[in-house]
Amino acid sequence: MQSLTINEAAATTGWSPRMLRYVEQTGLVAPTRSPAGYRLYGAAELQRLRTLKELQAQFDVSLSDIAFAQRMAGDRDLRESVQAWLSAQARRPEDVQAEDWLRFEQEKHERLLAAVTAA
Amino acid sequence: MQSLTINEAAATTGWSPRMLRYVEQTGLVAPTRSPAGYRLYGAAELQRLRTLKELQAQFDVSLSDIAFAQRMAGDRDLRESVQAWLSAQARRPEDVQAEDWLRFEQEKHERLLAAVTAA
DNA sequence: GAAACCTTGACACATTCGTGGTAAGGTTGC
DNA sequence: GCAACCTTACCACGAATGTGTCAAGGTTTC
Numbered sequence: 109m110q111s112l113t114i115n116e117a118a119a120t121t122g123w124s125p126r127m128l129r130y131v132e133q134t135g136l137v138a139p140t141r142s143p144a145g146y147r148l149y150g151a152a153e154l155q156r157l158r159t160l161k162e163l164q165a166q167f168d169v170s171l172s173d174i175a176f177a178q179r180m181a182g183d184r185d186l187r188e189s190v191q192a193w194l195s196a197q198a199r200r201p202e203d204v205q206a207e208d209w210l211r212f213e214q215e216k217h218e219r220l221l222a223a224v225t226a227a
Numbered sequence: 228m229q230s231l232t233i234n235e236a237a238a239t240t241g242w243s244p245r246m247l248r249y250v251e252q253t254g255l256v257a258p259t260r261s262p263a264g265y266r267l268y269g270a271a272e273l274q275r276l277r278t279l280k281e282l283q284a285q286f287d288v289s290l291s292d293i294a295f296a297q298r299m300a301g302d303r304d305l306r307e308s309v310q311a312w313l314s315a316q317a318r319r320p321e322d323v324q325a326e327d328w329l330r331f332e333q334e335k336h337e338r339l340l341a342a343v344t345a346a
Numbered sequence: 347g348a349a350a351c352c353t354t355g356a357c358a359c360a361t362t363c364g365t366g367g368t369a370a371g372g373t374t375g376c
Numbered sequence: 377g378c379a380a381c382c383t384t385a386c387c388a389c390g391a392a393t394g395t396g397t398c399a400a401g402g403t404t405t406c
Binding site: 124126127130134142144145146170171172 | 392393394395396397402403404
Binding site: 232233234248261263264265266289 | 381382383384392
Protein backbone atom coordinates (compact mmCIF):
# COMPACT_ATOMS: atom_id res chain seq x y z
CA MET A 109 0.00 0.00 0.00
CA GLN A 110 1.67 3.15 -1.16
CA SER A 111 1.18 6.58 0.36
CA LEU A 112 0.57 9.91 -1.28
CA THR A 113 2.38 13.15 -0.61
CA ILE A 114 0.42 16.21 0.31
CA ASN A 115 -0.13 17.55 -3.20
CA GLU A 116 -1.20 14.17 -4.49
CA ALA A 117 -3.53 13.73 -1.54
CA ALA A 118 -4.96 17.16 -2.21
CA ALA A 119 -5.61 16.24 -5.82
CA THR A 120 -7.57 13.09 -4.95
CA THR A 121 -9.51 14.40 -1.97
CA GLY A 122 -10.53 17.86 -3.08
CA TRP A 123 -8.84 19.56 -0.15
CA SER A 124 -6.15 22.12 -0.77
CA PRO A 125 -2.66 21.35 0.53
CA ARG A 126 -3.05 24.28 2.86
CA MET A 127 -6.24 22.83 4.26
CA LEU A 128 -4.70 19.40 4.67
CA ARG A 129 -2.14 20.98 6.95
CA TYR A 130 -4.87 22.83 8.79
CA VAL A 131 -7.00 19.72 9.20
CA GLU A 132 -3.97 17.98 10.65
CA GLN A 133 -3.53 20.87 13.04
CA THR A 134 -7.08 20.45 14.31
CA GLY A 135 -6.23 16.85 15.12
CA LEU A 136 -8.82 15.37 12.79
CA VAL A 137 -6.66 13.67 10.17
CA ALA A 138 -2.97 13.23 10.94
CA PRO A 139 -0.89 11.54 8.25
CA THR A 140 2.29 9.66 9.06
CA ARG A 141 5.61 11.19 8.16
CA SER A 142 8.50 10.06 6.02
CA PRO A 143 11.97 10.04 7.60
CA ALA A 144 12.53 13.47 6.12
CA GLY A 145 9.28 14.79 7.55
CA TYR A 146 7.10 14.62 4.45
CA ARG A 147 3.43 13.95 5.14
CA LEU A 148 2.34 10.56 3.83
CA TYR A 149 -1.37 9.93 3.31
CA GLY A 150 -2.42 6.27 3.25
CA ALA A 151 -5.71 4.85 2.02
CA ALA A 152 -7.35 5.26 5.44
CA GLU A 153 -6.45 8.94 5.69
CA LEU A 154 -7.63 9.62 2.16
CA GLN A 155 -10.95 7.97 2.89
CA ARG A 156 -11.33 9.92 6.11
CA LEU A 157 -10.62 13.15 4.31
CA ARG A 158 -13.26 12.42 1.71
CA THR A 159 -15.92 11.44 4.21
CA LEU A 160 -15.02 14.43 6.34
CA LYS A 161 -15.78 16.65 3.38
CA GLU A 162 -19.07 14.85 2.83
CA LEU A 163 -19.96 15.28 6.48
CA GLN A 164 -19.38 18.99 6.18
CA ALA A 165 -21.33 19.34 2.97
CA GLN A 166 -24.25 17.24 4.14
CA PHE A 167 -24.77 18.78 7.56
CA ASP A 168 -23.02 22.11 7.33
CA VAL A 169 -20.83 21.46 10.33
CA SER A 170 -17.50 23.14 10.94
CA LEU A 171 -14.17 21.48 11.52
CA SER A 172 -14.25 22.75 15.09
CA ASP A 173 -17.63 21.07 15.57
CA ILE A 174 -16.17 17.74 14.55
CA ALA A 175 -13.09 18.43 16.60
CA PHE A 176 -15.33 18.99 19.60
CA ALA A 177 -17.21 15.76 18.95
CA GLN A 178 -13.87 14.00 18.86
CA ARG A 179 -12.90 15.63 22.10
CA MET A 180 -16.14 14.46 23.71
CA ALA A 181 -15.49 10.98 22.41
CA GLY A 182 -12.15 10.86 24.16
CA ASP A 183 -13.01 12.65 27.39
CA ARG A 184 -15.59 10.84 29.43
CA ASP A 185 -15.85 13.58 32.06
CA LEU A 186 -16.61 16.16 29.44
CA ARG A 187 -19.01 13.92 27.59
CA GLU A 188 -20.98 13.07 30.69
CA SER A 189 -21.11 16.66 31.87
CA VAL A 190 -22.43 17.79 28.52
CA GLN A 191 -24.95 14.99 28.33
CA ALA A 192 -26.11 15.79 31.84
CA TRP A 193 -26.55 19.42 30.97
CA LEU A 194 -28.51 18.59 27.86
CA SER A 195 -30.75 16.06 29.54
CA ALA A 196 -31.68 18.55 32.22
CA GLN A 197 -33.30 20.55 29.49
CA ALA A 198 -35.36 17.75 28.02
CA ARG A 199 -38.14 18.53 30.44
CA ARG A 200 -39.10 21.66 28.58
CA PRO A 201 -41.81 21.23 25.96
CA GLU A 202 -40.16 22.83 22.96
CA ASP A 203 -37.07 20.70 23.34
CA VAL A 204 -38.59 17.35 22.68
CA GLN A 205 -35.73 17.00 20.30
CA ALA A 206 -33.09 16.69 22.96
CA GLU A 207 -35.01 13.90 24.53
CA ASP A 208 -34.57 11.94 21.35
CA TRP A 209 -30.98 11.44 22.18
CA LEU A 210 -31.80 9.96 25.51
CA ARG A 211 -34.76 8.15 24.18
CA PHE A 212 -32.51 6.72 21.55
CA GLU A 213 -30.26 5.16 24.13
CA GLN A 214 -33.22 4.23 26.22
CA GLU A 215 -34.81 2.42 23.32
CA LYS A 216 -31.66 0.52 22.62
CA HIS A 217 -31.90 -0.80 26.16
CA GLU A 218 -35.53 -1.58 25.79
CA ARG A 219 -35.01 -3.42 22.55
CA LEU A 220 -32.17 -5.28 24.14
CA LEU A 221 -34.29 -6.20 27.13
CA ALA A 222 -37.15 -7.26 24.88
CA ALA A 223 -34.86 -9.48 22.92
CA VAL A 224 -33.47 -11.05 26.06
CA THR A 225 -36.73 -11.63 27.88
CA ALA A 226 -38.34 -12.99 24.71
CA ALA A 227 -35.71 -15.72 24.55
CA MET B 228 -42.58 29.90 41.75
CA GLN B 229 -41.80 33.40 40.60
CA SER B 230 -39.72 34.32 37.58
CA LEU B 231 -36.96 36.85 37.20
CA THR B 232 -36.60 39.45 34.51
CA ILE B 233 -33.44 39.61 32.49
CA ASN B 234 -31.52 42.01 34.71
CA GLU B 235 -32.41 40.07 37.83
CA ALA B 236 -31.45 36.82 36.14
CA ALA B 237 -28.19 38.40 35.09
CA ALA B 238 -27.50 39.43 38.66
CA THR B 239 -27.98 35.95 40.07
CA THR B 240 -26.29 33.95 37.33
CA GLY B 241 -23.25 36.02 36.56
CA TRP B 242 -24.16 36.42 32.89
CA SER B 243 -24.63 39.88 31.45
CA PRO B 244 -28.08 40.75 30.11
CA ARG B 245 -26.51 41.01 26.69
CA MET B 246 -25.15 37.49 26.99
CA LEU B 247 -28.46 36.13 28.22
CA ARG B 248 -29.99 37.33 24.98
CA TYR B 249 -27.12 35.83 23.05
CA VAL B 250 -27.40 32.49 24.84
CA GLU B 251 -31.07 32.45 24.00
CA GLN B 252 -30.21 33.13 20.38
CA THR B 253 -27.92 30.11 20.31
CA GLY B 254 -30.88 28.03 21.44
CA LEU B 255 -29.24 26.88 24.65
CA VAL B 256 -31.41 28.58 27.29
CA ALA B 257 -34.71 30.04 26.16
CA PRO B 258 -36.77 31.73 28.87
CA THR B 259 -40.53 32.01 28.62
CA ARG B 260 -42.06 35.38 27.83
CA SER B 261 -44.53 37.58 29.63
CA PRO B 262 -47.62 38.74 27.69
CA ALA B 263 -45.73 41.90 26.84
CA GLY B 264 -42.71 39.99 25.61
CA TYR B 265 -40.46 40.31 28.65
CA ARG B 266 -38.11 37.38 29.19
CA LEU B 267 -38.99 35.44 32.33
CA TYR B 268 -36.36 33.19 33.84
CA GLY B 269 -37.68 30.43 36.11
CA ALA B 270 -35.70 28.34 38.56
CA ALA B 271 -34.88 25.76 35.89
CA GLU B 272 -33.47 28.31 33.49
CA LEU B 273 -31.43 29.95 36.22
CA GLN B 274 -29.97 26.64 37.19
CA ARG B 275 -29.18 25.80 33.59
CA LEU B 276 -27.46 29.11 33.14
CA ARG B 277 -25.30 28.54 36.18
CA THR B 278 -24.33 25.02 35.22
CA LEU B 279 -23.68 26.18 31.69
CA LYS B 280 -21.18 28.64 33.04
CA GLU B 281 -19.59 25.91 35.14
CA LEU B 282 -19.38 23.66 32.12
CA GLN B 283 -17.55 26.36 30.23
CA ALA B 284 -15.18 27.14 33.07
CA GLN B 285 -14.42 23.53 33.85
CA PHE B 286 -13.78 22.27 30.33
CA ASP B 287 -13.10 25.43 28.38
CA VAL B 288 -15.79 24.74 25.82
CA SER B 289 -17.50 27.39 23.76
CA LEU B 290 -21.19 28.07 23.47
CA SER B 291 -21.08 26.86 19.90
CA ASP B 292 -19.54 23.61 21.09
CA ILE B 293 -22.46 23.03 23.42
CA ALA B 294 -24.86 24.16 20.75
CA PHE B 295 -23.38 21.58 18.44
CA ALA B 296 -23.72 18.87 21.08
CA GLN B 297 -27.34 19.86 21.42
CA ARG B 298 -27.78 19.68 17.69
CA MET B 299 -26.30 16.20 17.66
CA ALA B 300 -28.63 15.22 20.45
CA GLY B 301 -31.62 16.20 18.39
CA ASP B 302 -30.53 15.04 14.96
CA ARG B 303 -30.03 11.33 14.76
CA ASP B 304 -28.70 11.40 11.21
CA LEU B 305 -26.06 13.90 12.15
CA ARG B 306 -25.18 12.10 15.35
CA GLU B 307 -24.77 8.76 13.67
CA SER B 308 -22.75 10.21 10.80
CA VAL B 309 -20.37 11.89 13.19
CA GLN B 310 -20.06 8.82 15.37
CA ALA B 311 -19.38 6.72 12.30
CA TRP B 312 -16.70 9.09 11.15
CA LEU B 313 -15.06 9.11 14.55
CA SER B 314 -15.18 5.36 15.00
CA ALA B 315 -13.52 4.82 11.64
CA GLN B 316 -10.53 6.46 13.17
CA ALA B 317 -10.48 4.36 16.31
CA ARG B 318 -8.55 1.69 14.48
CA ARG B 319 -5.46 3.81 14.48
CA PRO B 320 -3.20 3.22 17.45
CA GLU B 321 -2.85 6.76 18.73
CA ASP B 322 -6.60 7.24 18.87
CA VAL B 323 -7.50 4.65 21.42
CA GLN B 324 -9.38 7.49 23.02
CA ALA B 325 -12.16 7.65 20.50
CA GLU B 326 -12.99 4.05 21.07
CA ASP B 327 -13.90 4.88 24.62
CA TRP B 328 -17.02 6.57 23.46
CA LEU B 329 -18.28 3.50 21.74
CA ARG B 330 -17.07 1.27 24.48
CA PHE B 331 -19.04 3.43 26.86
CA GLU B 332 -22.32 2.67 25.14
CA GLN B 333 -21.29 -0.91 24.69
CA GLU B 334 -20.61 -1.26 28.38
CA LYS B 335 -23.99 0.08 29.30
CA HIS B 336 -25.52 -2.74 27.32
CA GLU B 337 -23.22 -5.24 28.87
CA ARG B 338 -24.01 -4.08 32.36
CA LEU B 339 -27.67 -4.21 31.54
CA LEU B 340 -27.38 -7.71 30.20
CA ALA B 341 -25.37 -8.77 33.22
CA ALA B 342 -28.02 -7.41 35.53
CA VAL B 343 -30.77 -9.18 33.64
CA THR B 344 -29.12 -12.54 33.31
CA ALA B 345 -28.04 -12.44 36.93
CA ALA B 346 -31.66 -12.19 38.01
C1' DG C 347 23.47 20.83 -9.36
C1' DA C 348 19.02 22.26 -10.96
C1' DA C 349 13.98 21.32 -11.12
C1' DA C 350 10.34 20.02 -8.58
C1' DC C 351 8.85 18.65 -4.77
C1' DC C 352 8.44 19.05 0.53
C1' DT C 353 8.82 21.61 5.21
C1' DT C 354 7.62 25.51 8.73
C1' DG C 355 6.44 30.21 9.48
C1' DA C 356 4.39 34.36 8.48
C1' DC C 357 1.14 37.89 6.53
C1' DA C 358 -3.42 38.67 4.93
C1' DC C 359 -8.22 38.45 4.57
C1' DA C 360 -13.32 37.09 5.11
C1' DT C 361 -16.43 35.04 8.35
C1' DT C 362 -18.19 33.73 12.71
C1' DC C 363 -18.27 33.96 17.81
C1' DG C 364 -18.44 36.48 21.95
C1' DT C 365 -19.30 40.71 24.06
C1' DG C 366 -20.24 45.53 24.94
C1' DG C 367 -22.60 49.57 23.79
C1' DT C 368 -26.37 52.68 22.23
C1' DA C 369 -30.72 54.23 20.10
C1' DA C 370 -35.79 54.11 19.45
C1' DG C 371 -39.61 52.62 21.35
C1' DG C 372 -43.10 49.65 24.41
C1' DT C 373 -44.44 48.31 29.62
C1' DT C 374 -44.92 48.71 34.53
C1' DG C 375 -45.39 50.76 38.97
C1' DC C 376 -46.11 54.29 41.53
C1' DG D 377 -47.02 60.85 33.50
C1' DC D 378 -42.56 59.84 34.65
C1' DA D 379 -38.78 56.70 36.23
C1' DA D 380 -37.15 52.45 35.60
C1' DC D 381 -37.54 48.72 33.52
C1' DC D 382 -38.08 45.86 29.12
C1' DT D 383 -37.88 45.02 23.83
C1' DT D 384 -35.48 44.76 19.06
C1' DA D 385 -32.02 46.48 16.02
C1' DC D 386 -27.98 48.12 15.12
C1' DC D 387 -22.56 49.41 15.32
C1' DA D 388 -18.23 48.05 17.02
C1' DC D 389 -14.43 45.33 18.14
C1' DG D 390 -11.23 41.56 19.66
C1' DA D 391 -10.51 36.59 19.21
C1' DA D 392 -10.96 32.39 16.69
C1' DT D 393 -11.93 29.82 12.30
C1' DG D 394 -11.00 28.99 7.60
C1' DT D 395 -8.32 29.77 3.58
C1' DG D 396 -4.83 31.66 0.28
C1' DT D 397 -0.20 33.09 -0.70
C1' DC D 398 4.53 33.80 -0.18
C1' DA D 399 9.38 33.30 1.66
C1' DA D 400 13.36 30.66 3.29
C1' DG D 401 15.13 26.52 3.42
C1' DG D 402 15.52 21.02 3.29
C1' DT D 403 14.79 16.57 0.00
C1' DT D 404 14.48 13.83 -4.09
C1' DT D 405 15.35 12.83 -8.71
C1' DC D 406 17.55 12.99 -12.56
